[in-house]
Amino acid sequence: MARDLKIYRCLDCGYVVDVIDFGKRQVITKGTSFAKTTTIADAVLVCCSKEMELLVPNTTEASSEKHLPTVKFIEGGKISVKVAHPMIEGHYIKWIAVVSGDRVERLELEPDQAPEVTFYVGDEIDVDVYAYCNLHNLWKTNIKK
Structure with missing residues (x-):
């Protein structure tokens, strides 16, 4: 089965990036006891100080x-x-x-x-x-x- 291409584009300058390997998702835990929060994060691609758009x-x-x-x-x-x-x-x-x-x-x-x-x-x-x-x-x- 073919893999999908992950193509990102900068909305300001038009720069285009093809992500070859996304790696593993990260689990981020903050706080302690009852104030503990856990989130799952993917990398964010940034260009021109803004998040790039996934096409x-x-x-x-x-x-x-x-x-x-x-x-x-x-x-x-x-x-x-x-x-x-x-x-x-x-x-x-x-x-x-x-x-x-x-x-x-x-x-x-x-x-x-x-x-x-x-x-x-x-x-x-x-x-x-x-x-x-x-x-x-x-x-x-x-x-x-």
Whole structure:
């Protein structure tokens, strides 16, 4: 089973972070006796002195521009990925990533490049493909063989 990508974005500067390993949750206990409190805490990512936003990938189209990756299995343990999206300066797909099993691969794109790529997934039968639009955030398609 593929793992979900955890992508965070700074709402001020637009900086984007992919968390590779969240580690373990921390149990924090304060006080004594009847005034004791216990909380469970996850790490907080901060940029520009503010908490970063966890991006939840969209999985259905809701605008005239297309953002969802179109994915199909092809021979040789590969998948073909295309995003029918404009690729102009100021509005483009910045990257496409595939998560298959315990592997994550990402291809960075520039406005003059076509948002099309082939990834090797081997024998994996359940694959998640993400596309990140610089204006409309994160999109995800799941494909099963």
